[in-house]
Amino acid sequence: MIEKGLRRFGSNLSELAAEYEERGEDPLPVYRELGAKGLAGLPFDPAYGGGGRPYREYLDLIEELARSWVALAVGIGVHTLVCDAVQRFATEETRRELLPAMLEGERFGAYALTESSSGSDAASLRTRAKRTEGGYAITGRKQFCTRGGEADHLLVMARTGGDGPKGVTAFVVDRLTPGFRPAHPERKMAWRSSPTWELVFENCHVPDERRLRSPWRPWMPAGSGSRPAPSGSPRRPATRRSATFGLSGRRGAARWSRAPSSCSPTWRPASRPAGSSTSTPPA
Numbered sequence: 001m002i003e004k005g006l007r008r009f010g011s012n013l014s015e016l017a018a019e020y021e022e023r024g025e026d027p028l029p030v031y032r033e034l035g036a037k038g039l040a041g042l043p044f045d046p047a048y049g050g051g052g053r054p055y056r057e058y059l060d061l062i063e064e065l066a067r068s069w070v071a072l073a074v075g076i077g078v079h080t081l082v083c084d085a086v087q088r089f090a091t092e093e094t095r096r097e098l099l100p101a102m103l104e105g106e107r108f109g110a111y112a113l114t115e116s117s118s119g120s121d122a123a124s125l126r127t128r129a130k131r132t133e134g135g136y137a138i139t140g141r142k143q144f145c146t147r148g149g150e151a152d153h154l155l156v157m158a159r160t161g162g163d164g165p166k167g168v169t170a171f172v173v174d175r176l177t178p179g180f181r182p183a184h185p186e187r188k189m190a191w192r193s194s195p196t197w198e199l200v201f202e203n204c205h206v207p208d209e210r211r212l213r214s215p216w217r218p219w220m221p222a223g224s225g226s227r228p229a230p231s232g233s234p235r236r237p238a239t240r241r242s243a244t245f246g247l248s249g250r251r252g253a254a255r256w257s258r259a260p261s262s263c264s265p266t267w268r269p270a271s272r273p274a275g276s277s278t279s280t281p282p283a
């Protein structure tokens with residue numbers, strides 16, 4: 001499937017890469033074409049329009065793309081991180097609303113975790129999400145967000161509780177939401193066709209449905225004390241389902257799990273002592 005999908009580009013992929021790199025331009029038409037060939041949603045559930053392929057196949061795609069065009073591979077990688085979080089932790093309604101267009105490559109995701117004062121130590125992030133009527137208002141700044149100005153949906157990590165990773169909640173924010181604006185892209189020496197943005201959130205209202213379920217308390221939406229899990233979510237203990245959206249903190253960062261994301265139909269997380277977690281390395 002990968003070979004067939006990339007055949008159209010042939011050796012042109014490196015040439016295209018050189019042109020886009022020279023211009024410092026985001027290759028949206030190329031992403032769309034990859035999506036049309038089924039390469040933007042390889043390891044995801046066919047029920048949402050995914051390819052249902054083994055995670056290994058997605059890694060082969062990333063490797064193959066990176067051979068010719070690393071910035072393109074990074075863009076697909078970030079998009080996959082977002083789709084994975086939505087498939088695993090969004091409500092069924094949100095999955096059905098977002099995933100089909102994302103997995104077909106009509107819409108793309110960006111991953112907004114890093115801030116000016118929290119990179120490796122992601123769990124110390126300061127962006128706040130304050131409870132409002134029917135949702136949350138996000139205020140803060142994000143840094144180094146790959147395709148943050150181009151993406152349709154941003155996975156934004158913000159603090160809803162106390163210090164540390166457990167005080168953080170993930171939200172899906174649409175690009176046209178009032179209060180969100182991409183401030184500026186960084187001027188980079190390389191990966192110039194992969195725009196890296198600073199993002200601003202000013203009282204940006206996100207409805208409850210766009211808050212992802214807490215990995216710490218799997219059957220409760222984050223920040224809630226009592227609501228039921230979204231329909232269809234498996235009832236497994238936290239230690240078996242946990243994902244930290246890259247928020248393992250300094251100690252955790254040093255112990256990055258080598259396990260792939262659970263969007264693999266075949267991968268299962270190893271059991272871990274209570275309180276520990278798997279983590280997705282930052283993009």
Ligand SMILES: Cc1cc2nc3c(=O)[nH]c(=O)nc-3n(C[C@H](O)[C@H](O)[C@H](O)COP(=O)(O)OP(=O)(O)OC[C@H]3O[C@@H](n4cnc5c(N)ncnc54)[C@H](O)[C@@H]3O)c2cc1C
Binds near residue numbers: 110112118
């Ligand atoms: C091109 C690009 C694209 C990116 N895209 C995204 C994106 O899409 N979304 C997103 O959220 N982020 C993104 N990032 C941010 C990236 O995840 C961070 O740069 C990364 O987490 C490191 O953070 P930092 O730059 O603040 O470095 P720091 O955390 O300040 O680290 C600086 C150095 O100190 C070392 N260090 C850190 N902690 C320790 C420790 N405890 N002990 C010893 N050494 C340590 C690090 O290894 C590193 O060498 C991107 C970054 C780049 C450059």
